[in-house]
Amino acid sequence: EKIGHGQASGKIILMGEHSVVYGEPAIAIPFQETFISTKVEPDSTMILDCHYYSGALSEVPPQLKSVKEVINQALIELHQKNMTFKITITSTIPAERGMGSSAAVAVSIVRALFDYFEVPCSPETLLHLVNRAEKIAHGNPSGIDAAATSGNEPLFFIKNHPLESFPMNVSNAFLIVADTGIKGQTRAAVSDVAHLFEQNKKEISQHITELGRLTKLAKQAISKDDVHTLGNVMNQAHDQLKSLTVSNDQLDQLVITAREHGAIGAKLTGGGRGGCMIALAESKEQAVKIAAALKSAGAFATWIQSLGVKK
Numbered sequence: 001e002k003i004g005h006g007q008a009s010g011k012i013i014l015m016g017e018h019s020v021v022y023g024e025p026a027i028a029i030p031f032q033e034t035f036i037s038t039k040v041e042p043d044s045t046m047i048l049d050c051h052y053y054s055g056a057l058s059e060v061p062p063q064l065k066s067v068k069e070v071i072n073q074a075l076i077e078l079h080q081k082n083m084t085f086k087i088t089i090t091s092t093i094p095a096e097r098g099m100g101s102s103a104a105v106a107v108s109i110v111r112a113l114f115d116y117f118e119v120p121c122s123p124e125t126l127l128h129l130v131n132r133a134e135k136i137a138h139g140n141p142s143g144i145d146a147a148a149t150s151g152n153e154p155l156f157f158i159k160n161h162p163l164e165s166f167p168m169n170v171s172n173a174f175l176i177v178a179d180t181g182i183k184g185q186t187r188a189a190v191s192d193v194a195h196l197f198e199q200n201k202k203e204i205s206q207h208i209t210e211l212g213r214l215t216k217l218a219k220q221a222i223s224k225d226d227v228h229t230l231g232n233v234m235n236q237a238h239d240q241l242k243s244l245t246v247s248n249d250q251l252d253q254l255v256i257t258a259r260e261h262g263a264i265g266a267k268l269t270g271g272g273r274g275g276c277m278i279a280l281a282e283s284k285e286q287a288v289k290i291a292a293a294l295k296s297a298g299a300f301a302t303w304i305q306s307l308g309v310k311k
């Protein structure tokens with residue numbers, strides 16, 4: 001019997017979350033430690049089987065509305081509105097931790113359905129379908145999660161611009177990712193920043209512009225293999241994100257712990273208010289020490305990933 005398969009990896013925003021919604025650039029990298037798989041097989045009715053829910057697609061809880069939408073839209077795109085399937089999703093990406101799990105789920109579903117019908121899925125179609133799902137999941141997304149989880153290269157991303165891949169030209173840099181264990185609140189954080197922006201345009205737009213400037217500095221630092229400057233701008237970005245009210249005590253505490261244990265930079269990543277933080281280290285040994293310290297300080301899980309491509 002025919003089966004369709006699709007996969008997607010998670011993503012990490014290195015720099016530029018939130019300000020990216022206002023047109024400033026951001027840098028995203030694939031998070032290779034985590035991925036999502038979707039399996040599609042014919043069934044007598046539409047069934048969804050995932051970590052959260054197992055049952056009829058028509059009765060999914062509100063959190064899974066975007067999943068339902070992406071399945072329906074992909075089937076319309078494939079001219080297969082009347083076929084019914086069992087769709088099974090398995091994931092090692094922690095959900096709602098700012099790692100792009102909602103976009104990655106959508107990417108893996110679209111890939112699995114196109115695979116089932118043996119129709120090639122162009123990058124444009126994939127992005128279009130995933131962005132529609134993200135609008136439902138996140139309200140006003142910049143599109144960075146969809147872009148980052150549908151490719152497997154680092155991106156220098158600007159909203160509504162053609163995708164620009166970006167070589168991570170650094171030799172000795174390791175990223176530690178730590179999960180606070182608290183669900184991030186991307187949707188709420190993005191809409192709170194929008195309210196702050198309405199109330200106090202002058203101050204908030206200064207923070208946003210500054211985050212954009214820091215992201216451009218990070219890009220320059222990476223192209224010069226200057227990890228110290230990169231760490232420094234990450235630290236400054238965390239302060240700016242705090243001013244936008246998207247950090248919280250747990251994230252701030254982990255950022256401080258990482259710096260105390262030798263990280264050359266540390267900041268929250270993704271939507272904030274929970275979710276994950278990242279720290280930058282110059283050696284694997286240092287990264288291992290920082291990860292252990294973050295665990296002792298209460299991180300729910302940690303991962304280490306080499307940032308660069310150069311050896």
Ligand code: MEV
Binds near residue numbers: 143190270
């Ligand atoms: C979420 O991963 C990144 C945010 O900038 C929201 C977005 O860009 O859509 C917080």
